[in-house]
Amino acid sequence: MHTPQLFDAPAPDQRLGPAARVLRGFALPVARELLPAIDAIAAASPFRHMVTPGGLTMSVAQTNCGALGWASDRRGYRYTTIDPETGASWPAMPGVFDRLARQAAEAAGFSGFVPDACLINRYAPGARLSLHQDRDECDFDAPIVSVSLGMGAVFLFGGHARTDPTTRVALHHGDVVVWGGADRLRYHGVLPLKDEPHALLGRQRINFTFRKAG
Numbered sequence: 001m002h003t004p005q006l007f008d009a010p011a012p013d014q015r016l017g018p019a020a021r022v023l024r025g026f027a028l029p030v031a032r033e034l035l036p037a038i039d040a041i042a043a044a045s046p047f048r049h050m051v052t053p054g055g056l057t058m059s060v061a062q063t064n065c066g067a068l069g070w071a072s073d074r075r076g077y078r079y080t081t082i083d084p085e086t087g088a089s090w091p092a093m094p095g096v097f098d099r100l101a102r103q104a105a106e107a108a109g110f111s112g113f114v115p116d117a118c119l120i121n122r123y124a125p126g127a128r129l130s131l132h133q134d135r136d137e138c139d140f141d142a143p144i145v146s147v148s149l150g151m152g153a154v155f156l157f158g159g160h161a162r163t164d165p166t167t168r169v170a171l172h173h174g175d176v177v178v179w180g181g182a183d184r185l186r187y188h189g190v191l192p193l194k195d196e197p198h199a200l201l202g203r204q205r206i207n208f209t210f211r212k213a214g
């Protein structure tokens, strides 16, 4: 059953800023191809709860695919070519991921996006991501492409200061958010996940963020 809810922003494709868009259902045509690819990535580089430089264990479990992967520990945040947990390279980015990222970027007005990193976040009920900027990448000209699968979540899209007001955006299975240009460094985060199981993925939400990190 669908429970209607009121959010600050309406449900169709929407602009979150001059260079930020929500593409509703953009990933739906390939969603079933993405799922086995996630399992294969997780078999090689398992989901893990990273520790922040401040010593907190993140509630979101993470892994990566692509030439570069995002990692955090007591020493800081960085991109690495090697998974620190396995000592091997991060799994290659599957073609279906790469194509989806390029097509979504193009649809949002960013042509020529070539992602070299994909951070995969797995949220269980209650997991959240506090407001942050994506600023560990070398190249801020390239956008961030964020794909949501599984349980719905409330994405917060803020301004250039942590204390700026945020827009609440309900994200569902298949939705893609793209932000770049003037919006590239806007704060964003995810509210604690509600426990509303998804037909295909059960009690989890998976989010990919594609980046040009190197």
Ligand code: SIN
Pocket: 119, 121, 129, 146, 148, 155, 188, 189, 190, 207, 209
């Ligand atoms: C992120 O900011 O890395 C993830 C955002 C999301 O899970 O929607």
Ligand code: FE2
Pocket: 132, 133, 134, 188, 209
């Ligand atoms: Fe982020």
